[in-house]
Amino acid sequence: MLSKFTQWLDTRRRDRALRTHAIDDALWQATLDGLPFLTRLGAADLARLRDMTSLFLAQKEFSTAHDLELTDQITVAIAVQACLPVLNLGLDLYRGWVGVIVYPGEFVIRKTVEDEDGVVHEVEHDASGEAWEGGPVILSWEDAQMTDGSDAYNVVIHEFAHKIDMVTGEADGHPPLFRKLHAPLDSAQWADVFDHAYDQFCAKVDGVPERRWARFERESLIDPYAADHPSEFFAVCSEALFVKPREFEAEYPELYRLLARYYRQDPAHTGALGQSDA
Template sequence: MLSKLSHWFDARRRDKALRDYAIDDTLWQATLAGLPFLAHLDAAGLARLRDLTSCFLAQKEFSTAHELALTDRMSVAIAAQACLPVLNLSLDLYKGWVGVIVYPGEFVIRKTVEDEDGVVHEVEHDASGEAWEGGPVILSWEDAQMTDGSDAYNVVIHEFAHKIDMLNGEADGHPPLFRRWHAPLDAQTWADVFDNAYDQFCDKVDAVPERRWARFERDSLIDPYATDHPSEFFAVCSEALFVKPQAFEAEYPELYRLLARYYRQDPARVGALDGPMP
């Protein structure tokens, strides 16, 4: 009885979100035109993405910094990209927080870090995105518009992949596996493929001679920044899965298959899923 009642309330909330946050046809078509990597979705997939985007807008609170004017175009573009990874999963993966903060461009992050000797340092660096555990997602609008698919870069997908990774604790490159979506994929299978791929990529980057570094950094499908931590490798590879799926599958077929199974999407259309999509 309680389950039926909960489902009824969820349906009512969804219907209200689709009414109150309906996306104008002109705005939606302009959004799709600016996100060419969505071309792998069929009409039904795009319709689901549109509905999910409306529900996302109903659940999250957008704000800006440095006097940036928030527009519907900005909100819908960011929301659509955020919803792509969970299109065949659920917005429940983004529960527990509400804020999306948009800066005009890169912003400064200040952190306290402890080195190997136990000495604490205050550091700061420029960032195009940041995801806080239990807190907001912060994005550079300048970077969020870099969506032409010329490379695998996508700051929105990157930061929302971190949010998914944080669902079972500190981001570590091992996102939660849910039986209803991911079986028979299990933690050991994930570790066997993902950890091995991460180690191999780190070895590959470490082996690049200094004189060839600039060219490697320019030509590498996976940003060398991904070696910083397994959580960054997961987020960067998530970008590649959706933005450059054919190239990602060709270069890292086993890793592509793993992430395609996790997100329950096969954007390269190589039959990487075990079973039908919803």
């Protein structure tokens, strides 16, 4: 009896959130027009994505910095891109935090780091996005609008991939695997494919001569920044999966299949999921 009441209450809350945070038709279409990679989704998936975007808006709190005016255009554009990776996984992966902070452009991050000798340093650098474990996602609106698909760059997908990676603790490139969602994919299979691909990519980056670095950085589908840490490799490859899926599958077929199985989406339409995962 209690479970039925809980289910009824959850349905009531969901319906209320969908009404309260309904997205205007004109705004929804304008948002889709600005995100060409979403055209790979069929009508049913787009309808589910629209509902999930409304639920995301109901659950999260948006704020801005440096006098940026918070508009529906900003919140919907960010929310829909945040929801794309979890379209077939569920918003539960974004539980435990509420804040999304939007800056007009790049912002400064200050961190305390300890070097190999144990000396602590205060460092700062410019960033277009940042995801905090248990805390907010911080985004540059200028960068969040770089969505024409000319390359695989997508700061929103990148930072929310970090959030998924952080569900079980510090981001390490090994996101949580759930039996009901990901079977028969397991941690050993993930490590076998992902860790090998990461090591190969790092070796590739390390082997680029300095005189060719600018060209490599410009032409590489995967941003060389991905070699900094397995968590960055996961986030950057997640960008490529959704923004440049055909190119990603052509260049990294095993890695594409792994991420497609993880996200339960096959944006390049390769049949990678099979009948059981479709």
